[in-house]
Amino acid sequence: MFGYYFDLALRSLKRNKALTALMVLAIALGIGASMTTLTVLHVLSGDPLPGRSGSLYYPQIDPRESQGYLPGKTDPMDQMTWIDGMNLLQAKRADQQALMTGGSVAVQPDNSTLDPFYQTARYTTSGFFPMFGVPFEYGHGWGDAEDDAHARVAVISSQFNDKVFGGGDSTGKTLRLDGEAFRVVGVIGDWNPNPHFYDLNRKSYNENEGVFVPLSTSQDLGMIHDGSVNCWGNGGGGNTPDHNSPCVWLQFWVQLDSPSKAAAYKEFLVNYSAQQKALGRFGRPPNVQLRNVMQWLDYNMVVPDDVRLQTGLAFGFLLVCLVNTVGLMLAKFLRRAGELGVRRALGASRSALFAQLLVESGVVGLVGGMGGLLLALIGLWLVRRQPAEYAPLAHLDPVMLLITFLLALGASLLAGLLPAWRACQVTPALQLKSN
């Protein structure tokens, strides 16, 4: 039966090629546009560390003066001061913790064919590597001992390893950063969390940190800080604030393996804030937040507004294309009322007619959907050529491929349902009589 309907559908579609092409094109354009934008949105709002992100938290406290504080309305600071960061780090109340900030270092390669260059870097305490589950290609991260000893050790990314050392196991090699010799202890494998959740102050996506050195060492050597600095009161500006100044410029992350531990940690932050207020360091009553990775990304609204707008726009466009196709299909089916009337009179049931018409609209939808997939691939290729920082990430993954397929099928059936139902309502006698 299906084969026969399929044959009928092809005949009918062939009878009016321009119209068929128009319907297929409309569906293809609509699906192509919405899949392109939906894929970008999906990539950008993804989980940077699947399986881990639920137990990673970003504590926020509020060390500012009392002025300008509205209870329940003022958000705590987005970063930490040096003093608070160090206090919380040394309290070791979480399963893992790390204090860090971004920077850039001048790299002087021994390799004379390479000019000196600046590399974005991360200055962090040792907890960073185990807490974020950083995979190592060679070697390992450093430990607390190196942090305490202000050791000249560095971990590098595999990309940086290829560029400076030509790949291979580079542990033990010497790297010159800002004129000082550092010993490479580890080379990170394929690890590039997107969004760059642990520090959103420079780029939210596709950040390329090539060098990791201990925070303590970076401060000894006065390595350049790169990121946001927010001061209040009499805090001076400057890119690397004094450790005692009222400025926030560090990120502090903790790992808390259960909700009860998270609740206990929040309690600890409240107590810490109250204690600091009693000491006169904080001007405000305890104002704390403890967000996990996804909540932190939501709070910072990392997905660009333009991407959301584009997705909405594309779905609006898809709606227009679908309505357009429904209208055309309806007109087409109704015009064949005579033919349908004959089939009804010869004994075909309503459901048989309905199935026949659905097959016809299904063919249009399927071809349109395939065209849409092709257009989505072209669309993503165009997105990758855009100047946006997230552009290189725009690739179709299996999940989105499945969604595209379902969307195309759903759209075409939706487009065929109403016209097919309406066309089945014909009264055979009337159709046979009139002509």
Add this chain to the structure above:
Amino acid sequence: MELLPILSSLRRHKLAAGLLMLEIAVACAILCNAVFMIRQRLSEMQVHTGLAESELVWLKTDGVSGADATPVTESNLAALRGIPGVKSAVVVASLPLSNDDMNFNPSMDADGKHRGPNMELMVGSPGYLHALGIKLVEGHDFSADDYAGVDTWLPHSPSMIVTRAVAERLWPGQSALGQAFWIGTKRYQVIGVVDHMVRGELRGNASEYTALFAARPSAELSSLYVLRADPSALDRVLRDAAAKLAALNPQMLINDKGTYPGLRGNYFASDRAMAWLLATVCTALLIVTALGIGGLASFWVAQRRRQIGIRRAIGATRGDILRYFQTENFLIVSGGIGLGMVLAYTINLALMSHYELPRLPLAYFPVGALALWLLGQLAVLGPALRASHVPPVVATRSV
């Protein structure tokens, strides 16, 4: 033209006419908002930075640290001025639209109780106002003595120049000259007002909240060189300047360099891409809608051949038939537009609450309506003409 027969015929095609109306409504809503957003982006891209943009090139280096920062940077500047075609060379803290700025909240009284709005701290070396092409509209430029040292970016000299936007915001209705504010405990007094100078990034109404200060080159103020040169020789001057800096300072790294028009183009790259995307979708939307209207009209014409023949046979002219289809289209499109306006307004309200977009100006409604009416009439013209050519004899044929 009698509307009643058209309306009663449309009532027999409720579903198809309703769908077409819905399509036009959604298209109308999207078009109004998309065109509005395109115009927003374009007008933002027209922003006047206040600089002599076409004459500027810039080089960002890692700067000079330590005590000899001042003499080294000054001799670099002198050497750069020696390049043929260079009119002036200065070092500044940041450039407008460079996505890089330093901001502060001034205190409006000595004890810091009352704070002013967030604004940018712009610092530059001797003669930078003139070199960048910034125009003074009141007061006078910095004197040679004003170019003194800085203390973590806070200039020692108490003189400052503000933009007209700052003057009007802080001291409305009075002359800004002689007024003062504090940064921390340091007092600064206005000696001049410039017409325009935008910040490192655009921030809506606060885009021109800039305060300008004077300083001599120092460890802080030694990394961003800006040269004013003959517009036709920008590329050569940029190459020569980079070569000269590298030759004079073997240890110095040049992180980035370019012309000011290039920097401006980069700043607006994503806006330009978004405007193009919106325009493409609008075009596709118009085409799909026009084809939909035309397709449906063709069907109706083919379906009503007999009726048209009868009408012709009993005396209707070709013009009558043509006008019938045109009026029918006008009615459907009008219905769509009516619905579309409500939808456009609703979408705009949603966008306003989520994306800081201003209210859709009322002028968009009549213009959008006119455009869609025109589109509908164009799309229906072909089928309607075909209908008007149906001969009366069709009425007499049985099939």
